[in-house]
Amino acid sequence: DAGVTQSPTHLIKTRGQQVTLRCSPKSGHDTVSWYQQALGQGPQFIFQYYEEEERQRGNFPDRFSGHQFPNYSSELNVNALLLGDSALYLCASSPAPQTRKTQYFGPGTRLLVL
Amino acid sequence: DQQVKQNSPSLSVQEGRISILNCDYTNSMFDYFLWYKKYPAEGPTFLISISSIKDKNEDGRFTVFLNKSAKHLSLHIVPSQPGDSAVYFCAASAVGNQFYFGTGTSLTVIP
Numbered sequence: 001d002a003g004v005t006q007s008p009t010h011l012i013k014t015r016g017q018q019v020t021l022r023c024s025p026k027s028g029h030d031t032v033s034w035y036q037q038a039l040g041q042g043p044q045f046i047f048q049y050y051e052e053e054e055r056q057r058g059n060f061p062d063r064f065s066g067h068q069f070p071n072y073s074s075e076l077n078v079n080a081l082l083l084g085d086s087a088l089y090l091c092a093s094s095p096a097p098q099t100r101k102t103q104y105f106g107p108g109t110r111l112l113v114l
Numbered sequence: 115d116q117q118v119k120q121n122s123p124s125l126s127v128q129e130g131r132i133s134i135l136n137c138d139y140t141n142s143m144f145d146y147f148l149w150y151k152k153y154p155a156e157g158p159t160f161l162i163s164i165s166s167i168k169d170k171n172e173d174g175r176f177t178v179f180l181n182k183s184a185k186h187l188s189l190h191i192v193p194s195q196p197g198d199s200a201v202y203f204c205a206a207s208a209v210g211n212q213f214y215f216g217t218g219t220s221l222t223v224i225p
Binding site: 004040041042045058092103105 | 155160212218
């Protein structure tokens with residue numbers, strides 16, 4: 001049973017560019033959340049998708065957007081990249097939007113913006 | 115606005131001894147708390163949780179204590195093992211809301 005998978009594992013972009021990160025949830029999970037973990041910080045909630053809609057959003061600008069597909073996989077898009085967007089981006093899946101304990105994380109995508 | 119704080123960036127403990135990791139929070143609406151463990155190049159792994167209706171939850175070598183009046187929780191690992199060396203994050207949420215994570219404590223268990 002595959003857990004949460006994310007691609008790519010690493011990415012280098014330059015300021016102003018756009019990036020798309022991908023996540024496949026654990027089998028049986030229909031809810032995907034995205035987090036940003038800057039160096040030396042804890043994960044910060046970006047948003048959560050359920051039934052192909054954004055259900056909750058953290059304190060992130062509109063440059064951060066997402067999408068969920070019918071197979072529950074998800075994308076995180078970041079436009080107009082800034083140096084401060086350099087971070088580890090984590091995807092977490094759960095079997096329902098409000099489930100608390102059973103949130104499984106992927107290994108993350110490390111984004112470097114130059 | 116850091117609603118969940120882990121004031122000790124690192125902790126070193128001898129194998130077999132107790133490890134105590136601390137976490138403080140500011141939002142009195144938080145009613146569910148979790149601890150995650152993270153190894154390098156892996157995502158955080160759920161370790162143990164506690165609801166605000168309890169003050170203690172135990173799972174094998176891991177025990178989480180919650181002091182609501184002090185807005186403080188702690189994770190005890192007894193006995194500590196070298197494989198416990200990792201970064202530990204506490205997280206908290208209010209009903210229906212997102213999780214807020216602390217900045218993590220890096221635990222090193224010395225053989």
